Amino acid sequence: MKSALERIITEYNNQVIHFFRPTENELSRYFLNDVPEILINQVQLDERKYKVQASVGQGNWTETPWVSIFDREITESAMKGFYIVYLFRKDMKGVYLSLNQGTTYIKNKYKGRKPRTKMEEVALKLKAILDFSLDDFPATSIDLASYTDNSKNYMAAHICGKYYPLERLPENEELQNDLRKLIKVYQQLKAFMGLKNTDHFIDYLLNLEEIEDTQFQSDIQLVAPADTPRVPQTVPQKERTSEGMKWKRDASIAKEAVQAANYLCEIDPYHITFVSAVTGKNFVEAHHLIPMSLQSNFCRSLDVPGNIVSLCPNCHRSIHHANKAEKYLLIKKLYSLRKQALIDFGIDVPLEDLFVAYK
Structure with a gap:
């Protein structure tokens, strides 16, 4: 895992000056095909349960490439639901391991009404609900050094995670343990969702205060x-x-x-x-x-x-x-x-x- 992350960080920005031909570019093929396999093998992910996918962009090189782990029962797309993702900074100074959320539903529902504040609100609610240690996942926010809409959404939607600077990339054992721990937090989130689909769950989170206040008013x-x-x-x-x-x-x-x-x-x-x-x-x-x-x-x-x-x-x-x-x-x-x-x-x-x- 360490060598894979290190290679992407050190080589990616040298590739984005070339035409966007991901199937012909050696680093791109490595990132899209080999890196997901490395994650699957290193932490022994059950592919029937989890989908691992990487992206270098669509039509153009993305400033912030990513590789995600999706629980298939929640989502198989970074556009919706909740998932774990390695997010690389634009300046390639490091990479974040993040529990994150798809933003399409919120963007559409709150269009013109500051949807990113709603993404942040969902993240804050989940930070309060989920049981994880700040010693394990101290990154309460992330900075991708990018100002694209996608990057801003990733940053607003971040729930919890950890930052790995290039000069202090951990060894494989620590990287593997961190990912296993975050998968457990991910499983907690899934249990909390229960039978709700992701859209209903987001609505539930955004209305939790009113739901609880209704009960409080009844108690009064x-x-x-x-x-x-x-x-x-x-x-x-x-x-x-x-x-x-x-x-x-x-x-x-x-x-x-x-x-x-x-x-x-x-x-x-x-x-x-x-x-x-x-x-x-x-x-x-x-x-x-x-x-x-x-x-x-x-x-x-x-x-x-x-x-x-x-x-x-x-x-x-x-x-x-x-x-x-x-x-x-x-x-x-x-x-x-x-x-x-x-x-x-x-x-x-x-x-x-x-x-x-x-x-």
Whole structure:
């Protein structure tokens, strides 16, 4: 494996000055035919289960050649699904071993709406969910030194992996062990997908927060309200969720906040929805004004009634999904209502910082 990677890194850029005839070019034939066989043999991949494929481009030499390992039950193409890939930098200073994702579905679905941010979001969700060591796979991001659309997509879609610089290419044993370990992470991902196809799984990942929040809002309906002293509170513990480890939210504290608001929307009390079958009151939802995802920035709990506002479902969706101007007005109003309470609970934050938190 080492000699194969070393040969590609040291010789590839000398070939791209020639016409693109991959079937006639010796290095190209080696990369397309021999390198996949080397990977298969070195880690004893079952070809009934895995497909190994390399690419030097289509029509023209690619700036970032790659060789991928596909679980056939997930995908057989780098355009969709999830796969392991060796990605070579344009400057050939090194190569990345990456657990990556096909981007065609996201590019098409979010065209014109910054699809790469969605690729990054999927990668972040999987980083939180999958169990792997940063000692094994420290490359939390990758830099292919290329500005082509494909390269930018690979970089945005990277989940976890490791970088091998040319001057410090590991020996075969380490390369083989790294690949075997990443295959185990790949198998974890496959198990997490369950029976979902890749498109449905991506949609599921991108909507995990809303799925879990729906359950949280249901829990609020059922519990008795807490009685929290209006003083700074201890930081809550983390708990494992379908999104990975997250700061724990207490439904009873949220119930305390919506009850204090008399089950009315704090944006506009005339936003009446329907009578809840559980509480017998106007149905509202609880929202943490300072997002719980920022808890690590505070030494006191964000899960306190002073940081939780009561919103009708429409205003709740607006504060998550509206355009910047509308979000600005909603946040500004809620901040003015909660500023003193935030101070009392020891979690005051400048309004400008709160805007940043909501992007």
